[in-house]
Amino acid sequence: MGATAGQSAQPQDQDSRRGGFSSRKVFILAAIGSAVGLGNIWRFPYVAYENGGGAFLLPYLVALLTAGIPFLLLDYALGHRHRGSAPLSFARLRRGAEGLGWWQVGICFVIAVYYAAVIAWALRYTFFSLDEAWGADPEGFFFGEFLQAGDIAVTTDVVPGVLVPLAIVWVAVLAIMALGVQRGIGTVSLVFIPLLVVAFIALVVQALLLPGAGTGLDALFTPDWSALASAPVWAAAYGQIFFSLSIGFGVMITYASYVDRREDMTGSGLVVGFSNSGFELLAGIGVFAALGFMAQANGVAVDEVAGDGIGLAFVAFPAIISEAPGGGLLGVLFFGCLVIAGITSLVSVIEVVISAVRDKLDTSRVTATLVVGVPAAVLSLVLFSTTSGVYVLDVVDRFVNQYGILVVALLSMLAVSWALRALPVLGGHLNVHGRPRMGTGWRVLTSVVAPAGLAVVLVLSLREDLAAAYEGYPTWLLVGFGWVLVVALPVVGFLVARLPWRDGTHLEGPPPGSDPAPPAGAVTTGHDAEGTR
Template sequence: MSVEHSAAHAEQAKRGAFSSRRVFILAAIGSAVGLGNIWRFPYVAYENGGGSFIIPYLVALITAGIPFLLFDYAMGHRHRGSAPLSFARLRRGTEGLGWWQVAICFMIAIYYAAVLAWAVSYTIFSVNKAWGDAPDAYFFGEYLQAGDPGVTASVVPGVLIPLVVVWVGVLVIMLLGVQRGIGATAAIFIPLLVIAFLILVVRALMLPGAGVGLDALFTPNWSALLEPGVWAAAFGQIFFSLSIGFGIMITYASYVDRDTDMTGSGLVVGFANSSFEVLAGIGVFAALGFMAQASGVAVSEVATSGIGLAFIAFPAIINEAPGGALIGVLFFGSLVVAGLTSLVSVIEVVISGIRDKFDLRRRTATAVVVAPAALLSLVFFSTTSGIYVLDIVDHFVNRFGILVVAVVSVVVVAWVVRALPRLADHLNLTADLQVGRLWVVTLGALVPVVLTIVLIQELWAVIDEPYGGYPMWMLVVFGWLMVVAIAVAGFVAARVPWREGTSLADPSVPDSEEIS
C-alpha cells in the first residue's frame, strides 16, 4: 500500500464512513424523504394538472433532479470532504460556496427541529384527539398560543418540552458518528417509515370517499402541460425534495467507499424519493376525499399543503374517520421519522464542515454545532411568535437561499472552473451506467436556466405581494436580511485558515493534474 493511499485511508477512517453502499443509499433516501414529500408534493401535483403532472415531474427528475444529484455525489466522492473542503479542493476560490451551503443547513436545522417537535406532540395528541372539535383553533390557540405577528419572548411549554426532546435525540445520533449514528438511524427508520406509511395508505384507501380524492389527484388536465408555470412547478418540486444543492449529498458521498457505483446509487435514491412522493399523494388525497365527502364539499375545498394539511386538515380527518387514532399515530409518526432523518442530514453538513476546517474530534464538533443550534431553536421557535418567524424563514431560505446557491454553484463549476467533464470521468470510474456529454450539457446549461426561471417566478411573487401578509419589518429581518447574512457568513468563513496539515489538493489526481 502506497504512502499516499495509507494517508488517505487514515484520513477517511478519522472522518468516518458508511459501512456499505446499502447504508449510504438508505441515509441518502432518509435525507431526501422529508416533510415536503408528505405535505408538499400531493398539493403541487393537484394544483398543476393532476395526473398529467406526472409527465413534467418525470422530465424534471430525469433532466434536472438526478443530474444535480450526481453532481453533488461527484463533488463529495472525488474530493473526500465536507462541502467547504470539497469546493476548496476543486479550486481554492470556490470554498465560500461550500460555507454558504453550511450556513443554509445551520439555519434550516434551527427551524426544522420545531416542526419536528410539533409532530412529536401531535403523535401523542392523536391517541385521544386532544385537539377537540376545532383543530384550527387548537393548533394556533391552545397549542402554539400564537397572537398577532411579531416577536415575543413568551415561552410555550407545550412546544419547549418536545423541542428539547428532539435536540437531545439529534445530539445522541450525531455523537454516535457516521455509521453508528446516521447510518444506523437510516437503516432502522427508513424501512419503518415505509411500512408505517403503507399501512396508513391502505387504511386511507378503505375510507368512504377515498376514490373521490384519488380522482381529484390523478384526473389529468392535459391543457396544463401547455402552461410554463406547471413545468416550473415540477422542476421546483424535484429540486426541493431531493436534498440537492446545499451540501447534504456532497457530505454523504464523501463517506462512501472509493469503489462505490455512485451513478447507480443516484438512480436508486432519485426514483425511491419520487416513489414515496407518489405514495404520499395517494394516502393524503384518499384521506382528503373522505373529508370532502363527510363534509359535503368538493375536494378543492379541503385540499391544502404544508402546516395547514398536517396540523389542521389531518386532525379534522382523524376526528371523523373510523379508527382515527391509528391514522393519526401513523401519519404524525411518519412525519417524525421522515423529519428526523432529514434533520440529521442537515446538521451533519455543518458538523462535517467544522471538523474538516478545525481538525476537531467528532464529539467536540458536535457540541460546537448542536449547542448553539438548539439554543437558537429554543429561543426563536418555542415562543408564541415562533410560527410566524418559522414561516418567513422557511419560505425565504428555501426560495432565495437554496435556489440561489445551487444556481451559482453549478454555474461556477461548469463555466468558471470547467470541471464537469472531470467530474463525469470520476463518476464513470465505477459506474455501470456511464454519464457523458449529455450530462455535462444538461447540468451546465439546462439546469441553471430552469432553476433561474423558478427563482425569478418566486422573486416576482414576493415583490408582487409581500409574503403571508406579514409586517414588512419581519419580512426584511427574517427574510431578506437573513438570506444575505447567510451568503456573507459563508464567504467570511472561507477566509479563516484551514488547520495545519490539511491537504487542499484533489485526492483523486496526481499533483501535475491538480486545479490551482
C-alpha cells in the same frame, strides 16, 4: 495551496478519522432518509393537484431526469472525488470556490434550527391523536391552545407544550450525531427508513379504505392536459424536484464523501432519485385518499379541503382523524411518519455543519457535535418555543428555501460547469465504477438545462414576492427574518472561507488515491478539475 511532501498517506488517515458508511446499502438508505422529508408528505400532493393533476407527472418526470438526478450526481461526484465536507470539496476543486461550501453550511444550520420545531410539533401531535386532543376545532387548537400564537410580533413568551418536545428532539439528534457516521446516522437509517416505509404503506392502506377515497384520488390524478402548456406548471415541477432531493446545499456532497472509493455512485443516485419520487407518489395517494373522505363527509368538493404545508398536517389531517373510523391509528401513523421522515432529514442537514467544522478544525466527533449542536439547539428553543415561533418559522422557511437553497444551487452549478470547467473530470470520476456512463448528455443537462430550470423558478418566485408581501406579513418581519438572512448567509460564508485550514490539509485537487485511473477506453480530456493543462 497544494499538498506538502510526505502527505501521500494522510488522506487515508483522514478518511478513517472522518468515518464512513459501512456499505452501499447504508449510504443509499441514509441518502433516501435525507431526501424523504416533511415536504414529500405535505408538499408534493398539493403541488401536483394544483398543477394539472395526473398531467403534472409528465413535467415532474422530465424535471427528475433532466435536472434532479443530473444535479444529484454532480453533488455525489464532488463529495466522492474530493473526500470532504462541502467547503473542503469546493476548496479542493478550486480554493476560491470554498465560499460556496460555507454558504451551504450556513443554510443547513438555519434549516436545522427551525426544522426541529416542526418535528417537535409532529411528535406532540402523535400523542394528541390518541385522544383527539384538538377537539372540534383543529385550527383553533393548533394556533391557539397548542402554539398560543397571538398577534404577529417577536416575543419571549415560552410555550411549555412546544419547549419540552423540542428539547427532546434536540437531545435525540445530538446523541445520534455524537455516535458518528455509521453508528449514528447509518444505524438510524437502517432502522428508520424501513420503518417509515412500512408505517406509510399502512397509512395509505387505511386511507384507501375510507369512504370517499376514490373521489380524492380522482381529484389528484385526473389529468388537465392544458396545464402542460403553462410555464409555471413546468417551473413547479423543477422547483419540487430541487426541494425534494436534498441537492444543492451540501447534504449529498457530505454523504458521498463517506462512501467507499470503489462504489458505484451513478447507480446509487438513480436508486435514491427514483425511491424519493416513488415515496412522493405514495404520499399523494395517501393524502388525497384521506382528503376525499373529508370532502365527502362534509359534502364539499375536494378543492375546499385540499391544502399543503402546516395547514394540511396540523389542521386538515386532525379534522380527518376526528371523523374517520379508526382515526386514532391513522393519526399515530401519519404524525409518526412525519417524525421519522423529519429526524432522518434533520440529521443529514446538521451533519453538513458538523462535517465542515471537523474538516476545518480537526476536532473530534463529540466536540464538533457540541460546538454545532448546542448553539443550534439554544437558538431553536429561543426562537421557536415562543408564541411568535410559527410566524418566524414560516418566513425563515420561505426565504431560505426560495432564495438560499435555489440561489446557491444555481451559482454552484454555473461555477462548476462554466467557471471551473470541472464536469469532464467529475463525469470521468463517476464513470470509473459507475453505470450508466456520464458523458456529453449529462454535462449538457447539468450545465444548461438544470440551471435554466432553476433560474425560471427563481424569477417566478421573486416576481411573486415583490408583487405582494408573503402571506401578508409586515415588512419588518419579512426583512428581518427573510431578506437580511438571505444576504447574510453568502457574506458570512465567503468570510469564513478566508480563515486558514488546519495544518496539513490537502487543498486544490483530490487527495492522493481518491481518483483512480479511468478504465481502458474511458473518455478523458486535457483538463483537470482546476482547469489547467
